[in-house]
Amino acid sequence: MDAIREVERYLDNHRDELLEALKELLSIPSISALSEHRGDVRRAAEWIAHRLTSAGFEHVELMETGGHPLVYADWLHAEGKPTVLVYGHYDVQPVDPLELWTSPPFTPTIRDHQLYARGASDDKGPTFLHIAVLSAMLKVHGELPVNVKFCIEGEEEIGSAHLHAFLEQTRDQFAADLILISDTTMVGPNQPAVVYGLRGLAAAQIDVRTAASDLHSGLYGGAVPNAARAVAEIVASFHRPDGSVAVEGFYDRVRPLTEAEREEFAKLGHEEEALKQALALSDLWGEPGYTALERMCARPTLEVNGIWGGFQGEGTKTVIPCEAHAKLTCRLVPDQDPQEILDLVEQHVQRHAPKGAKVTFIRQDGGRPYVAPYDHPALQLAASAYEHAYGTKAVFTRMGGSIPVVETFSQLLKIPVVMMGFSLNDENFHAPNEHFSLDNFDKGLRTLAYYYHELPSAWNQH
Structure with a gap:
């Protein structure tokens, strides 16, 4: 010593x-x-x-x-x-x-x-x-x-x-x-x-395109697809009301937490009420059947990191946006594969693309758990x-x-x-x-x- x-x-x-x-x-x-x-x-x-x-x-x-x-x-x-x-x-x-x-x-x-x-x-x-x-x-x-x-x-x-x-x-x-x-x-x-x-990582961007350009909402409103609404509809489809991920096959390869691991998490004494107060939240959210600590450390997620499109300046501009975008990341656990998860998410996005919306799925960073x-x-x-x-x-x-x-x-x-x-x-x-x-x-x-x-x-x- x-x-x-x-x-x-x-x-x-x-x-x-x-x-x-x-x-x-x-x-x-x-x-x-x-x-x-x-x-x-x-x-x-x-x-x-x-x-x-x-x-x-x-x-x-x-x-x-x-x-x-x-x-x-x-x-x-x-x-x-x-x-x-x-x-x-x-x-x-x-x-x-x-x-x-x-x-x-x-x-x-x-x-x-x-x-x-x-x-x-x-x-x-x-x-x-x-x-x-x-x-x-x-x-x-x-x-x-x-x-x-x-x-x-x-x-x-x-x-x-x-x-x-x-x-x-x-x-x-x-x-x-x-x-x-x-x-x-x-x-x-x-x-x-x-x-x-x-946890591992799989990231992607969704680009949605509708008309050739932004359109006047008075002249065309009610008759043409809106890219901002389309991307919002896709994003809303990713989760069920209970907070679990709705992408088909997303949980298929997830290695379950062992009882010993869950006991170790319980020993950490994580207070969910204290977490809400620290983050100024009225409630927590996520996959049912697990504590917040388990969800944050050892369960997979699909998060929307950013969403944008249309007019965002001061005041009002009466347009129907022709393009909108969203950025996604999934946190992965053993034995999920980043590319397989992106395949599943892309298939889900294409299945839920609204009429009149052309959707491009761009793969980005990835890493295994x-x-x-x-x-x-x-x-x-x-x-x-x-x-x-x-x-x-x-x-x-x-x-x-x-x-x-x-x-x-x-x-x-x-x-x-x-x-x-x-x-x-x-x-x-x-x-x-x-x-x-x-x-x-x-x-x-x-x-x-x-x-x-x-x-x-x-x-x-x-």
Whole structure:
């Protein structure tokens, strides 16, 4: 334990310096979805590469993927010890609507022991924790207790569009014994969680076209199809009144929750009334027969993310719109396949297309669900590491979000994926005023220092 304490003391003594370094990274607007920020995305990759080089990591490289670059680095001198592949991402979501930010999204600001900036919680902050801890170990001891490879990508927020094909071509370079990811959430402010399952993702856009152009509602109203009404009718057909998904075959391959899993969810003590109050809701909604927590983490969904068409400016414009659109995402669970689900949704859309409406179904991002065996020593060590830093036993749970690369790593490299997150569900990732708890910044450093130091001993139990 002395070796861990030495690293922890170093991290404590350099805490302000580390926080300033994270602020530097957060100030770079690395928005992967917007072409005007392509240069900023590369600048963030270069910042990370420089940081890794300065810390003493080797073979640091910006690897070209066909899209935004991936940062690779390694340290492979721990003979006979396991190799950890550390995954994270340095790209961030767009910041709209900008007017809802209390402070500018790329001017990192501390308020009430929270660090506010786009990417603070998802995923620059948690990724930086790994860089900081491993760099401290090299500084203090001159070596690492394990072998390490970094895979820090710049396209996670756009579905890791090029990563799967890239990893297929370079899998030998990324070969490891386990993957460590901190892009998941904790259950609560002092309740760490080892995530052993993620939902998959299938996304699409529906484009509806009727007439050749918008039409005057006085001259043509009552005689021609309305694209906005048509898309609304399609969207309304996706769910039954009880909240279940009405797409034929949608649930056919869903792996049921086991009684043991449902018991674990029940132990989390999730209060649905508190959830309603926190979200300012009068009621909850969704598939019957499951708790809200089960529906959010371990059941499949079909959501409408956006719907638009026709006149949206101030005042009135009496037109019948000729086109309208909707964006959809499905969160998937084992054993649902993204392409099969999109097939079913497309067939449903075409069956429910109103007369006079031409519907185009455009497939977008996808990713398979993932579930790991949580009795693996590497996952059990994660719980011990959390307890060391937080003084609280970690829970094992699934997360409702999707990290498509997890399934990619699992399928290509055939190794366990350990997900240790330090973010909280209410930290507004993907929304205005994203923030990261400085308490979790500090405890996250201690958690990871323990994990890396103790991993060789735990691995020997495998």
